[in-house]
Amino acid sequence: MIGALSYASVFPCQVLAIKFHVALNCTTMKFDMLGSGSTGNCGLIRTKNSIVLVDAGFSCKRIKEMLIARDVCLEQVSAVFITHEHFDHIQGLRGLSKFGHISFFANKNTANAIENKYGFNIPWQTFSTADRLMFNDLNIVSFSVPHDAVDPLGYVFSVEAGGSTGGMHSIAWMTDLGYIPSHVLPYVSNVDLLILESNYDNDLLTMDTKRPPFIKARIRSRYGHLPNEMAINFIKNNKCNQWKKVILAHVSADCNNERSIRKLLDTIEELHFEVDIAHP
Numbered sequence: 243m244i245g246a247l248s249y250a251s252v253f254p255c256q257v258l259a260i261k262f263h264v265a266l267n268c269t270t271m272k273f274d275m276l277g278s279g280s281t282g283n284c285g286l287i288r289t290k291n292s293i294v295l296v297d298a299g300f301s302c303k304r305i306k307e308m309l310i311a312r313d314v315c316l317e318q319v320s321a322v323f324i325t326h327e328h329f330d331h332i333q334g335l336r337g338l339s340k341f342g343h344i345s346f347f348a349n350k351n352t353a354n355a356i357e358n359k360y361g362f363n364i365p366w367q368t369f370s371t372a373d374r375l376m377f378n379d380l381n382i383v384s385f386s387v388p389h390d391a392v393d394p395l396g397y398v399f400s401v402e403a404g405g406s407t408g409g410m411h412s413i414a415w416m417t418d419l420g421y422i423p424s425h426v427l428p429y430v431s432n433v434d435l436l437i438l439e440s441n442y443d444n445d446l447l448t449m450d451t452k453r454p455p456f457i458k459a460r461i462r463s464r465y466g467h468l469p470n471e472m473a474i475n476f477i478k479n480n481k482c483n484q485w486k487k488v489i490l491a492h493v494s495a496d497c498n499n500e501r502s503i504r505k506l507l508d509t510i511e512e513l514h515f516e517v518d519i520a521h522p
Contacts, residue, residue, distance in 0.1 A: 270402065270411050271287070271413065273287055273435055277522075278417070278491040279492060280302040280522065281330060282330050282333060282407065285397070285437065286309070286314065288447075290401075291379040293318050294320060294371060295323070295337070297322075298334035298338055299332065299333050302338050302340075320344065320473075321344060324353075325418065332360070339363065339365065346367065371385065380401055381399070384396065384398075387423075389421050389465055390420075390460065391418070396416040396419075396429070396430075399411070413433060418492065420467065422468070433485065434486045434487070435483075437488075437491050438477070439491055440474070440493055440498070441467035442494045444471070446496075471506065474483050474507060493519060500521070
């Protein structure tokens, strides 16, 4: 088991009493989306003994501000888990690495790619995709996803639910993928919260004037990003799972909007869980 500073850190800090939306608020696990989109991606998971980030796609200063707005100090963050090496997922790593109490996790290929491309001197704790890890009270498993990075992955974070019923509370993070391969379903089907990419509306991407044809082709490729139709069809075809909430994330600010997503969601009958949209 890999240890780190506990949730009840002794570091002093000043926090602001600002109300915020907790996307998952179980007795043993809380999640907040700090930001999601082409300009940056970062999620916050809190358990009794851990506060960890999923990706660090904003500057260290901005991440610190986002945490303070949620009554969390950067000194309390015990680990960062990276999905892949694209800059909108790792921008804050250099600044965060100056905090010696934070552990940094990535698979071996991703860690090497970040070192080679950006020259970040990160004290990595590396693993192989599909390895099962333990970090304080968190159980973590990763799974591969199709994206144009060296070894991109998604994560499932789980913690014991406690109480007389036992079991686990769990969160799956699955963004930055061109399609949804069948092998991911066993990983994400039984989680409480699924963070799922819904990047673009096909018509809006076609009409977009900011992106040249080769960028549009890259986005639409099987190693690009997930369109609304695929994301919603995945929800529709798997709505019998135990999800309590789905957050649609990595939504393009230029080539997508809530109206397009909601129109597709309205075609799903008898949803037994909430679907939220993480706005860029």
